[in-house]
Amino acid sequence: MEQFFITIGVALLLLMLATLYRVILGPTAIDRILGVNIIGIKTVVLIILVGILDGRVEMFIDIAFAYALLNFITTIAASRFFQRHSQKALTKVEEKDSAPSAPLERPGTEG
Amino acid sequence: MSVIITFCVMFALWIVMSGKFDLFHLGMGVLSTGLVTWLSHDLLFSGRPRKLGKLLAEIGRFLRYMLWLFWQIVLANIHIASLALSPRSNETLDPRIIKFKTVLKTDFAQFVFANSITLTPGTTTIRIQDGFFYVHAITVQSAGDLAGGEGPGEMERWVAWVFEGGKR
Amino acid sequence: MLLNTVVIILMCSGLVLFLATTVGLLRFPDFYSRVHAAGKGDTLSTALLLAGLxxxxxxxxxxxxxxxxxxxxxxxxxxxxxxxxxxxxxIDAGYEARVPYWSKTGEKTDAEHSIPDESVEHRENR
Structure with missing residues (x-):
């Protein structure tokens, strides 16, 4: 059974490396955020796998939980930052030519 | 009512996360749970029914909805996996953004509906604005399932049945 | 023995779903389709792997x-x-930043243009 877990772990790692391709070469910044989110979720599984192989799951599981929470917060924060950042660039463009405007103001996101 | 339920949920979470049952840890748990409850007692159940019986009935309906939703999630994964792994997927892909008005009134129902849309085959919610849903659909068929016919689609009827007493 | 078999089946199906997620992320044509692959495959594959554990x-x-x-x-x-x-x-951040949008006809357009006309009218009325 240990062999099987090691195989699963290595396969996960290889697939995460393949996802890293999108993170490095992704055409836009938001593609990179998407790739990092996926890698983060799978890291949680990998941490617990390492814990089971090590025989100390009850310690590793707290780390995994904290990692899952942090990953979620990081994704939300990064995409929010990207959103704000792109809005600043967009208002400059819109002053030049009046493209059909996106609904820029959203309820509940100010402040 | 909401204070008691929030306290119980948070205290159960504390016990699971700490895993110790001596007096010191339970006392610390009561203290910190009380603090969190005082800060956020109107957050978890805002706009939910005040009566316990109604709330329990709603939770029961929600669990039945979860069963149906889980089956939809499995279907969604098979769908997206076959799209990704089929050699000529770029011909079956036909992405589009659709927009439709929802019949759901409360914020919580709209939140559950948006997350359910994201989890089910071929559709992802982009935003909710003034009761309008902006949804990205990856094929024509999945767009038609959600907003093709007259009136609300199947999933919207489910959510309305769970939270707002509509007909399924 | 039976338990081990169930564990192996669960974790292998989770791995296959994650493989599909990765392949979809790498070869889908635009950002929005990639979000589809990521958002769906990720949830169930993580759940299956953890269920096996x-x-x-x-x-x-x-x-x-x-x-x-x-x-x-x-x-x-x-x-x-x-x-x-x-x-x-x-996907909301990407939509707001007007990430280019891939459509069947092969042209890369702004995401805004693909919404039906009446929605644009609705927005101008606000």
Whole structure:
């Protein structure tokens, strides 16, 4: 059974490396955020796998939980930052030519 | 009512996360749970029914909805996996953004509906604005399932049945 | 023996779904389709992998492993809530930043133009 877990772990790692391709070469910044989110979720599984192989799951599981929470917060924060950042660039463009405007103001996101 | 339920949920979470049952840890748990409850007692159940019986009935309906939703999630994964792994997927892909008005009134129902849309085959919610849903659909068929016919689609009827007493 | 078989089936199906997610992420033509692959495949594959680990941990059943299993199920529950929310935040940010949009006809257009006309009217009325 240990062999099987090691195989699963290595396969996960290889697939995460393949996802890293999108993170490095992704055409836009938001593609990179998407790739990092996926890698983060799978890291949680990998941490617990390492814990089971090590025989100390009850310690590793707290780390995994904290990692899952942090990953979620990081994704939300990064995409929010990207959103704000792109809005600043967009208002400059819109002053030049009046493209059909996106609904820029959203309820509940100010402040 | 909401204070008691929030306290119980948070205290159960504390016990699971700490895993110790001596007096010191339970006392610390009561203290910190009380603090969190005082800060956020109107957050978890805002706009939910005040009566316990109604709330329990709603939770029961929600669990039945979860069963149906889980089956939809499995279907969604098979769908997206076959799209990704089929050699000529770029011909079956036909992405589009659709927009439709929802019949759901409360914020919580709209939140559950948006997350359910994201989890089910071929559709992802982009935003909710003034009761309008902006949804990205990856094929024509999945767009038609959600907003093709007259009136609300199947999933919207489910959510309305769970939270707002509509007909399924 | 039976338990091991179930664990292996669960984890292998999770791995296959993750493979599909990765392939979709690498070869889908535009950002929005990639979000589809990521948001759906990720949730169920993580849940399946963790479910296999939970079953494996419960093979010698006592209080401690039960507590660990409950914690693991909490992680699964959290992923089921957090993953669609994160997906929603990402695709909303991309939509607002007008990431180029791939359509069947082969032209790369602004995402705004693909919405039906009446919605644009609705926005101008506001």
């Amino acid at each position: 939970i079953l494996y941990m419960l093979r010698d059943f006592n209080g401690e492993t039960l507590l660990t299993a409950v914690k693991l199920s909490l992680i699964v529950f959290f992923v089921f809530i957090a993953s669609p929310t994160a997906t929603h935040a990402i």
